[in-house]
Amino acid sequence: MSRPMETLFEASRAGRVGYALPPLDVPGVDCGEALQGACRENAPRLPEMAEVDVIRHFTGLSRMNYSVDEGFYPLGSCTMKYNPKINEAAARMPGFSRIHPLQPEETVQGALELMYILSDMLAEITGMDAVTLQPAAGAHGEQTGLMMIKAWHESRGDTKRTKIIVPDSAHGTNPASASVTGFDAVEVASDEEGMVDLEALRALMDDTVAGLMLTNPNTLGIFEKHILELTETVHRGGGLVYYDGANANAIMGKARPGDMGFDVLHLNLHKTFSTPHGGGGPGSGAVGVKAELEPFLPAPVIVKKGYRFGLERLKDRPRSIGRVRSFFGNFGVLVRAYTYIRTLGAAGIVEASEMAVLNANYLAKKLSSLYPLAHKGWCMHEFVLNGGPLKHETGVSSLDVAKALIDAGYHPPTVYFPLIVPEALMVEPTETESRETLDRFAEAMEAIAAKARKEGPEAFHDLPVTTPVSRPDETTAARNPILRWQFDENS
Amino acid sequence: MTKIPQDLRYTRDHEWIRIDGASGVMGITDYAQHAMGDIVYVELPEVGRQVKAGEDFIVVESVKGANDVFSPVSGKVAEVNEDLDGAPELLNEDPYANWLVKLEPSDPKEMDSLLDPAAYAKLVEELEAENE
Numbered sequence: 001m002s003r004p005m006e007t008l009f010e011a012s013r014a015g016r017v018g019y020a021l022p023p024l025d026v027p028g029v030d031c032g033e034a035l036q037g038a039c040r041e042n043a044p045r046l047p048e049m050a051e052v053d054v055i056r057h058f059t060g061l062s063r064m065n066y067s068v069d070e071g072f073y074p075l076g077s078c079t080m081k082y083n084p085k086i087n088e089a090a091a092r093m094p095g096f097s098r099i100h101p102l103q104p105e106e107t108v109q110g111a112l113e114l115m116y117i118l119s120d121m122l123a124e125i126t127g128m129d130a131v132t133l134q135p136a137a138g139a140h141g142e143q144t145g146l147m148m149i150k151a152w153h154e155s156r157g158d159t160k161r162t163k164i165i166v167p168d169s170a171h172g173t174n175p176a177s178a179s180v181t182g183f184d185a186v187e188v189a190s191d192e193e194g195m196v197d198l199e200a201l202r203a204l205m206d207d208t209v210a211g212l213m214l215t216n217p218n219t220l221g222i223f224e225k226h227i228l229e230l231t232e233t234v235h236r237g238g239g240l241v242y243y244d245g246a247n248a249n250a251i252m253g254k255a256r257p258g259d260m261g262f263d264v265l266h267l268n269l270h271k272t273f274s275t276p277h278g279g280g281g282p283g284s285g286a287v288g289v290k291a292e293l294e295p296f297l298p299a300p301v302i303v304k305k306g307y308r309f310g311l312e313r314l315k316d317r318p319r320s321i322g323r324v325r326s327f328f329g330n331f332g333v334l335v336r337a338y339t340y341i342r343t344l345g346a347a348g349i350v351e352a353s354e355m356a357v358l359n360a361n362y363l364a365k366k367l368s369s370l371y372p373l374a375h376k377g378w379c380m381h382e383f384v385l386n387g388g389p390l391k392h393e394t395g396v397s398s399l400d401v402a403k404a405l406i407d408a409g410y411h412p413p414t415v416y417f418p419l420i421v422p423e424a425l426m427v428e429p430t431e432t433e434s435r436e437t438l439d440r441f442a443e444a445m446e447a448i449a450a451k452a453r454k455e456g457p458e459a460f461h462d463l464p465v466t467t468p469v470s471r472p473d474e475t476t477a478a479r480n481p482i483l484r485w486q487f488d489e490n491s
Numbered sequence: 492m493t494k495i496p497q498d499l500r501y502t503r504d505h506e507w508i509r510i511d512g513a514s515g516v517m518g519i520t521d522y523a524q525h526a527m528g529d530i531v532y533v534e535l536p537e538v539g540r541q542v543k544a545g546e547d548f549i550v551v552e553s554v555k556g557a558n559d560v561f562s563p564v565s566g567k568v569a570e571v572n573e574d575l576d577g578a579p580e581l582l583n584e585d586p587y588a589n590w591l592v593k594l595e596p597s598d599p600k601e602m603d604s605l606l607d608p609a610a611y612a613k614l615v616e617e618l619e620a621e622n623e
């Protein structure tokens with residue numbers, strides 16, 4: 001086991017530098033005078049290091065990382081599929097990487113065309129009429145979509161709709177986005193099969209409900225059987241239905257949210273359309289709408305005029321909710337998503353979903369004798385195991401299982417989510433994994449269950465042993481977060 | 492063993508309440524604190540806020556996630572437990588001694604729809620059996 005690395009601040013030595021400048025050969029200027037008091041009084045406390053030590057520091061950090069390029073990453077709900085390297089090659093082409101968003105339109109026609117076609121392809125895949133690429137990630141897409149729902153109701157003079165209904169199995173971002181947009185989030189329960197309780201939804205639906213947010217397949221990896229009744233119920237009550245595309249990897253090319261009755265949706269291009277994610281971004285949360293909501297899309301909107309591409313700005317789109325992101329969103333991510341769709345083609349997109357669902361069901365079947373499935377029947381692209389029985393029998397919790405998986409060389413599944421399954425282990429293998437990889441992972445899970453039965457919980461307490469820090473003290477970190485380096489003020 | 496004091500009323504969402512004349516005091520149950528795990532943050536409502544029975548008005552965050560706490564009855568928030576500020580672990584240590592808010596209930600009849608200790612004990616028993 002290696003020890004935690006020194007931080008840059010600990011490694012810093014006064015006066016050590018990574019450069020050598022020639023002597024000053026022009027008259028010196030007093031900074032404070034020249035900047036008329038805007039100059040700071042003390043120098044920033046930046047680490048002082050030699051170049052070689054900086055390089056070793058960051059190279060060392062990168063080697064502690066775990067990525068999908070290194071191994072299997074079945075982190076449920078996150079769609080950690082392999083990202084083909086051709087995406088990177090395309091994103092680095094100078095025509096995409098060496099342009100500026102303030103360049104005149106006629107000099108960036110290629111970039112505008114790419115975004116125009118990508119919007120079109122995403123609209124086709126989802127069954128929507130128009131798409132904006134501005135939102136920077138999924139939750140941002142949710143907020144953008146909800147702002148348009150709000151604007152739509154207000155444009156009709158309907159101002160008493162203050163509630164958004166969210167299922168109890170939803171991603172935590174759904175109620176948070178509703179709240180940030182100024183709605184009250186109201187929860188609707190799941191039935192015994194893990195699907196939205198239609199009767200409960202009917203009871204909640206009235207003229208104060210602006211809409212319903214739904215993930216389909218839902219967080220348990222189950223396709224909502226009553227999806228048409230659900231969307232109809234909301235529409236009849238005067239609300240709109242929002243599709244959280246977090247799980248779109250299960251259905252792309254197979255079923256379209258637009259055909260299911262959804263009015264607004266977001267897609268996580270960084271999940272479903274294979275652009276790198278994790279570590280905070282950049283992501284892309286493209287938002288699609290039906291024609292009725294198109295006037296409310298964030299401006300500027302890319303339009304095609306004959307053979308040319310141009311922009312419709314806010315002044316041309318008076319009902320637009322305005323800009324939600326600087327310039328055009330995370331453009332480099334859009335190039336990667338475009339490349340992915342073009343590489344797979346229409347048939348490949350369908351096959352990717354099929355393989356995602358096949359892989360999930362294959363692995364679910366292999367694991368379900370050790371860790372029962374939270375819900376019976378076929379799953380879509382991911383499944384939730386219940387670690388409760390193993391914990392009850394052996395005292396080994398799902399957290400212990402996850403830590404043991406790290407030592408076995410895997411990124412663990414999502415644990416303790418969704419909240420409606422205690423000891424949940426949420427596994428999403430994705431379509432890019434081979435049968436051999438899935439078999440090896442199942443063997444690792446079997447070995448962990450066998451170890452739990454044979455050796456009990458004590459054998460797990462010190463796991464993982466292969467990481468620089470074994471078990472971070474999550475409780476203290478959450479109760480007393482220390483978010484930056486603490487300088488010794490006396491030194 | 493999950494503690495269920497005999498002198499309290501309970502909700503199906505694992506809140507407890509004690510009514511004493513015109514004032515009530517409420518918190519989360521032992522089952523709730525145990526299910527949540529280490530509690531790391533409590534977001535209390537403003538004093539004076541009017542709440543309806545079943546309305547979410549407190550958030551209790553644990554290492555596992557954020558949980559809404561629902562008001563057992565309708566009424567006005569009279570006082571919040573400021574001891575919890577900076578010491579959320581008190582809820583894990585003793586969720587009955589460490590209350591969340593004091594309420595002025597507006598409709599005493601609502602108490603009748605809450606669970607008595609025996610009914611709540613039965614609910615907890617069912618949930619524990621389900622999770623095994």
